Amino acid sequence: MYKKSIHNRKKKISHPGFRGRIWIDGRKGTFLGYGRIILLERIREYGSITKAAKSMEMSYRHAWELVDSMNSQAARPLVKTLTGGKGGGGTYITKNGEKVIKLFWKFYADFHDFLKHEEKQLKFLIHQKGEEE
Amino acid sequence: MYKKSIHNRKKKISHPGFRGRIWIDGRKGTFLGYGRIILLERIREYGSITKAAKSMEMSYRHAWELVDSMNSQAARPLVKTLTGGKGGGGTYITKNGEKVIKLFWKFYADFHDFLKHEEKQLKFLIHQKGEEE
DNA sequence: TTTCGTTATTCCTTGCTGTATATTACGACC
DNA sequence: GGTCGTAATATACAGCAAGGAATAACGAAA
Numbered sequence: 001m002y003k004k005s006i007h008n009r010k011k012k013i014s015h016p017g018f019r020g021r022i023w024i025d026g027r028k029g030t031f032l033g034y035g036r037i038i039l040l041e042r043i044r045e046y047g048s049i050t051k052a053a054k055s056m057e058m059s060y061r062h063a064w065e066l067v068d069s070m071n072s073q074a075a076r077p078l079v080k081t082l083t084g085g086k087g088g089g090g091t092y093i094t095k096n097g098e099k100v101i102k103l104f105w106k107f108y109a110d111f112h113d114f115l116k117h118e119e120k121q122l123k124f125l126i127h128q129k130g131e132e133e
Numbered sequence: 134m135y136k137k138s139i140h141n142r143k144k145k146i147s148h149p150g151f152r153g154r155i156w157i158d159g160r161k162g163t164f165l166g167y168g169r170i171i172l173l174e175r176i177r178e179y180g181s182i183t184k185a186a187k188s189m190e191m192s193y194r195h196a197w198e199l200v201d202s203m204n205s206q207a208a209r210p211l212v213k214t215l216t217g218g219k220g221g222g223g224t225y226i227t228k229n230g231e232k233v234i235k236l237f238w239k240f241y242a243d244f245h246d247f248l249k250h251e252e253k254q255l256k257f258l259i260h261q262k263g264e265e266e
Numbered sequence: 267t268t269t270c271g272t273t274a275t276t277c278c279t280t281g282c283t284g285t286a287t288a289t290t291a292c293g294a295c296c
Numbered sequence: 297g298g299t300c301g302t303a304a305t306a307t308a309c310a311g312c313a314a315g316g317a318a319t320a321a322c323g324a325a326a
Binding site (some may be wrong): 048049050051060061064068081082083084085086087088089090091 | 271273274
């Protein structure tokens with residue numbers, strides 16, 4: 001059930017490699033980032049912050065802080081929580097949450113295209129031999 | 134003389150803001166990044182790792198490790214050091230060093246164009262109002 | 267009213283990263 | 297050969313962020 005690594009993409013790596021990270025800032029620092037989006041998707045999958053955190057080998061505390069940070073910076077909440085009740089409660093993704101997930105993946109895909117393009121365009125400049133000194 | 138902050142660009146910040154970092158990987162991890170390039174430029178300016186480090190409020194040890202990391206991963210050295218001698222020695226940027234500085238700034242500028250473009254294209258999706266739930 | 271699993275929150279510990287400090291090596295110049 | 301300021305390297309320390317553990321709050325259902 002649990003134990004899905006976040007980093008299960010394996011591609012052959014080339015050197016030099018053009019790399020980077022992207023995120024979206026809000027009023028109080030980071031609003032959306034890769035890990036946060038994965039977390040949202042896991043919450044959607046399990047209906048629980050606790051289970052989502054375990055599946056990512058992340059502490060509940062950290063997961064909760066991320067959710068709180070995202071929710072408190074969004075115009076409309078990305079997730080809603082039910083505390084108490086049958087099964088103890090749970091958490092689900094709102095329509096707005098689904099929207100920002102799509103938005104981020106678009107941003108993410110564009111960025112990877114950008115990196116690939118830059119690498120293709122600039123890479124040769126590094127290996128190029130010039131005079132000494 | 135010294136004490137130039139690295140972060141002296143101030144632009145009005147908008148939320149949500151599309152942000153990111155880029156770097157270039159080598160065989161042993163990071164090869165070039167923003168801080169490393171600034172360091173190279175400071176070395177060019179002062180002719181000394183010690184003075185360059187102080188000007189960035191960076192420990193000499195850290196600066197030296199960065200220089201060593203860059204040099205050991207480059208096909209041809211980016212800086213050359215003179216130890217001993219008049220003035221104790223010094224460090225200067227090679228032609229190849231100048232080349233990678235230019236290369237990185239090109240990469241950097243392209244990235245900022247990319248971020249600006251993405252923000253313009255995607256930003257409205259966040260504020261857009263939808264139904265509740 | 268008891269049970270149950272989750273959300274929500276506090277406290278404490280621990281590991282790590284960067285820094286300060288100290289020391290050695292170096293070699294042109296006087 | 298003495299001086300000087302730098303490069304180069306090792307050791308010890310401190311601060312802080314990340315995580316673990318523990319606990320309270322919650323409310324539907326039996």
